[in-house]
Amino acid sequence: MTTILIAGGSLGGLLAANMLLRDGHDVQLLEKARGSLDGRGAGIVTHQALLDGLKRAGVTIDDSLGVQVQSRVLLDREGGSALQLPLPQILTSWSRLYNLLIEAFPAERYHQGVSVSRVEQDAEGVRVHSDSGQVFEGALLVASDGIRSAVRNQYAPEIEPQYAGYIAWRGVCDEAVLSNHCLDSVFDQFGFCLPAGEQLIGYPVAGNNNSTTRGRRRYNFVWYRPAEEMLALPALLTDADGVSHPLGIAPHKVSWRHVADMRVAARELLAPQFAEMIEKTAQPFFQPIYDLVSQRLAFERVGLMGDAAFVARPHVGMGVTKAAEDAVALSDCLRLHGVTPAALQAYEAARLLPGQAVIQHARRLGAYMQSQIAGGAAAGRDAEQVVRQTAVYFPEQ
Ligand SMILES: Cc1cc2nc3c(=O)[nH]c(=O)nc-3n(C[C@H](O)[C@H](O)[C@H](O)COP(=O)(O)OP(=O)(O)OC[C@H]3O[C@@H](n4cnc5c(N)ncnc54)[C@H](O)[C@@H]3O)c2cc1C
Structure with a gap:
C-alpha cells in the first residue's frame, strides 16, 4: 500500500496533493466541505518561495x-x-490560487464531504475514518486540515490556538x-x-x-x-x-x-x-x-502541515507560502525516504524550526500595536519598521 491520504483540500492540501501526484504517488484528498471553497478568502501576498511551490505543483505562473x-x-x-x-x-x-490548484488536481481524487474524525495506524498503514462512517486506507496521512485540525487534536491535544x-x-x-x-x-x-x-x-x-x-x-x-x-x-x-x-x-x-x-x-x-x-x-x-505552535509534526505515519502545524499572525503574510514550503519539504523527504514514517521524521526535522521562527517574527510585528496599547513603543521608528517588515518574506532559519 503506497497511497498517500491528505486531509484538507484548501491551499495547503492542494499544494501537497499536486506536488505528490506529480512525483508519481497515488494521492487521495479528503475535504470536509462540499462544493467549491471559492469566494471565502481575500488577498494573499506572494513571495518567491510560493511561486516556486506553485510551479512544482504544476501551476503555470504568468x-x-x-x-x-x-x-x-x-x-x-x-x-x-x-x-x-x-x-x-x-x-x-x-480564490485565484485555489482555482489554479484545484484545476491542476484530478477531480476523482478530491473527495468532498469527507470530515476526518479518527485515525488508526499500525506497521502496515493508516486507516482514516470519516464522520459519516467511510474508511480510507493508505501508507501515510498528511493532515492539512487547518488551525482546528481534528488529526492534530487526536495526536497532540495539548496544542491549541x-x-x-x-x-x-x-x-x-x-x-x-x-x-x-x-x-x-x-x-x-x-x-x-x-x-x-x-x-x-x-x-x-x-x-x-x-x-x-x-x-x-x-x-x-x-x-x-x-x-x-x-x-x-x-x-x-x-x-x-x-x-x-x-x-x-x-x-x-x-x-x-x-x-x-x-x-x-x-x-x-x-x-x-x-x-x-x-x-x-x-x-x-x-x-x-491566533498563534498556533506545534512541538511535533510527525506521528509515525501521520504528518501535520500548513495551518494544522503552525499558524503565524497574518502580519508576516506567510500562511500560504509556509504551506508551500511544507509541501516542498514533504515531497523532498518522500523522494529521499520513500512512502515511509522515516520520510515524515525527516520532514519534521526540516520544518519544525522554520515554523517556530515564523511565529516569533509575526509576534514581534504584532507586538508593535500591543506595546502601544500598553503605552510603550517609540512610535516613529517602530512605525517605519512595521512598514518595512510587514508581509516581507521571512527566510527560513
Ligand atoms: C476559506 C478560507 C479562506 C482563507 N482566506 C485567506 C486569505 O484571504 N488570506 C490568507 O492569507 N489566508 C487565508 N486562508 C488561510 C490560508 O488558506 C492558509 O494559511 C493556507 O491555506 C494554509 O493552510 P491549510 O491549507 O493548511 O489550512 P486551511 O486553509 O485552514 O484549510 C483547511 C482545510 O481543511 C478542511 N478540513 C477541516 N477539518 C477537516 C476534517 N476534519 N476533515 C477533512 N477536511 C477538513 C477545511 O474545510 C479546509 O478546506 C484561508 C483559509 C480558508 C479555509
Whole structure:
C-alpha cells in the first residue's frame, strides 16, 4: 500500500496533493466541505518561495497571477503620506490560487464531504475514518486540515490556538466606486495606517473574473483592532440573531451592528482614504488572530502541515507560502525516504524550526500595536519598521 491520504483540500492540501501526484504517488484528498471553497478568502501576498511551490505543483505562473505594486505608503490620520518606500511585490487572492490548484488536481481524487474524525495506524498503514462512517486506507496521512485540525487534536491535544488579543477586520472594495483622491494617493500601493494601538494594511488585488485591468480591480484591507477575550470577542462572534459562533463567524453572519460600529471607528481613526474604502465595502468581516505552535509534526505515519502545524499572525503574510514550503519539504523527504514514517521524521526535522521562527517574527510585528496599547513603543521608528517588515518574506532559519 503506497497511497498517500491528505486531509484538507484548501491551499495547503492542494499544494501537497499536486506536488505528490506529480512525483508519481497515488494521492487521495479528503475535504470536509462540499462544493467549491471559492469566494471565502481575500488577498494573499506572494513571495518567491510560493511561486516556486506553485510551479512544482504544476501551476503555470504568468502575469495573470496578480497585481504588481511598486511601493509602500504610510498614511497619517489626515490622509497625507507620512512615509513612502519602494518595494515591488505581487499581490494575488485566495480564490485565484485555489482555482489554479484545484484545476491542476484530478477531480476523482478530491473527495468532498469527507470530515476526518479518527485515525488508526499500525506497521502496515493508516486507516482514516470519516464522520459519516467511510474508511480510507493508505501508507501515510498528511493532515492539512487547518488551525482546528481534528488529526492534530487526536495526536497532540495539548496544542491549541492561543488568542493574540486582537481581531482583523477584512474586506475588498471595488476600484470603480472609489474617489480619485483615494485612487491617486493609495490604490496602486501597499498602504498602511497606524492609529495608536491598531494597524491597517491594504493592497490592490484582481477584481471579478480575475481582472487586473485598471478600474476593475479591488483593494483588499486588513484592519487589526484589539478585542478583549472574555466579553468583547464573544460579543463580536455573536450574530444579529443572538447565536454565538465561538470557533469563527462566517462573513455573512457578522452582525450589522458590529459592522456599523466599525465603520464609525474607521471615520474617527483612519486616514480618510481607508475610511472611504471601508464605507464602500459591501460585506466586511473579521477573524480573531491566533498563534498556533506545534512541538511535533510527525506521528509515525501521520504528518501535520500548513495551518494544522503552525499558524503565524497574518502580519508576516506567510500562511500560504509556509504551506508551500511544507509541501516542498514533504515531497523532498518522500523522494529521499520513500512512502515511509522515516520520510515524515525527516520532514519534521526540516520544518519544525522554520515554523517556530515564523511565529516569533509575526509576534514581534504584532507586538508593535500591543506595546502601544500598553503605552510603550517609540512610535516613529517602530512605525517605519512595521512598514518595512510587514508581509516581507521571512527566510527560513
Ligand atoms: C476559506 C478560507 C479562506 C482563507 N482566506 C485567506 C486569505 O484571504 N488570506 C490568507 O492569507 N489566508 C487565508 N486562508 C488561510 C490560508 O488558506 C492558509 O494559511 C493556507 O491555506 C494554509 O493552510 P491549510 O491549507 O493548511 O489550512 P486551511 O486553509 O485552514 O484549510 C483547511 C482545510 O481543511 C478542511 N478540513 C477541516 N477539518 C477537516 C476534517 N476534519 N476533515 C477533512 N477536511 C477538513 C477545511 O474545510 C479546509 O478546506 C484561508 C483559509 C480558508 C479555509
